[in-house]
Amino acid sequence: MNDIENELRKLRPTRPSNGLPIRIGMALADAGKLRDDVITPHRFRVNWVGLGLGVAAAAAFLIVARLDVHPPAATRHPVASNSTAPPRDRASEVSSYQAIGLTQVVYSKRNEGLLFPPGSATPVRRLRTTRHETMRWEDPHTGARLQVSYPAEEVTLIPVSGQ
Amino acid sequence: MVMENVATHEDWKVCFSELAPGLLLFARQWVCSAADAEDVVQEAFVRFWRRGLDLRNRALLYSAVRSAALDLIRRDGRRARRELEAGGEIEQATQPQFEQMDDAQRELAAALDRLPREQREVLVMKIWNELTFAEIGQTIGVSQNTAASRYRYGLGALKKMLEEARTTPARTIATL
Structure with missing residues (x-):
């Protein structure tokens, strides 16, 4: 086999004609003119730093939201009887009920692609997260429990830097 | 903004001069004439460069040449029929693929042409x-x-x- 390989390697492929590099050069020059107008896939590389910051911000938001379940009594704001009030505030109106838990189940996280907001120099990636939240309260005196479930949706815009 | 892996014009000339003979030979697996092979290589190379792909990614570069060759065949219906009918046994003797061959090398090149395409392209x-x-x-x-x-x-x-050719001299493989 080695003999055949060596014999094959001695064969020299024909060189391209002199016109080929010239034609390619002209085509590349044309491509260069268009290059600034074309957004190539490489400009859409994921910016992991930005993505990490976005995830960290989202996590911080969730932690704050979770902590807010137990607001001090002094800081509780009176809630108007509004049908759009969050369930946690409405539940807190019920005497002696205390929040005991919040469960968030993310069942859909969709990358909706790049957007170009007006006036923005860089594109942003839109992530839509859909989840199901369940909040639970308990009356420590009677042991009665209250549970409310509802869907929630969050849209995150993550700046994507070009290369 | 200049992409990091996009070659400048001087860069592509250096890369191309090194790769061109092999790319042309590779393109000749699908097309008969040197002119068609040059068209295929030009289209693939420019397409590759336009997309800002890394020229060091040779698998992708040769895939681009293969794809451009198949596109060319599809565009030309008559050529497609001819090539498909001929399959891997197509006679590519019209224009030599190698330079300055002696008789033994011509015999070897002809034998190479007779290989099934799937083996020849790997070689x-x-x-x-x-x-x-x-x-x-x-x-x-x-x-x-x-x-x-x-x-x-x-x-x-x-x-x-x-x-076989050397033991039965009467049967010459080809006369390039």
Whole structure:
């Protein structure tokens, strides 16, 4: 086999004609003119730093939201009887009920692609997260429990830097 | 903004001068004439550069050449029929693919042309373009082991053809 390989390697492929590099050069020059107008896939590389910051911000938001379940009594704001009030505030109106838990189940996280907001120099990636939240309260005196479930949706815009 | 892996004009000239003979030989696996092979290489190379792909990614570059060759064949219906009917046995003797061959080398080149295309393209990528079997597999969409097998079968078939030709001088393989 080695003999055949060596014999094959001695064969020299024909060189391209002199016109080929010239034609390619002209085509590349044309491509260069268009290059600034074309957004190539490489400009859409994921910016992991930005993505990490976005995830960290989202996590911080969730932690704050979770902590807010137990607001001090002094800081509780009176809630108007509004049908759009969050369930946690409405539940807190019920005497002696205390929040005991919040469960968030993310069942859909969709990358909706790049957007170009007006006036923005860089594109942003839109992530839509859909989840199901369940909040639970308990009356420590009677042991009665209250549970409310509802869907929630969050849209995150993550700046994507070009290369 | 300049992409990091986009070659400048001087860069592409250097890269192209190194790669061109192997790319042209690779393109000749699908098209008969040197002119068509140059068209294929030009289209693939420009397409590759426009997309800002890394020229060091040889598997992708050869895939681009393969794709451009198949596009050219599809565009030309008559050529497609002719090539498909001929399959791997197409006679490519109209224009030599190698430079300055003696009789033994002409015999070897003719035997190479008689190989099934799937073996010949692996030999071309391995011998004259020095791709690894992993890169070859990536280019033609087969496993590394399959690429290596085709290479071995191709070499074996070449050896057998040359031995037969030398033991039976009356049967010449080709007269390039």
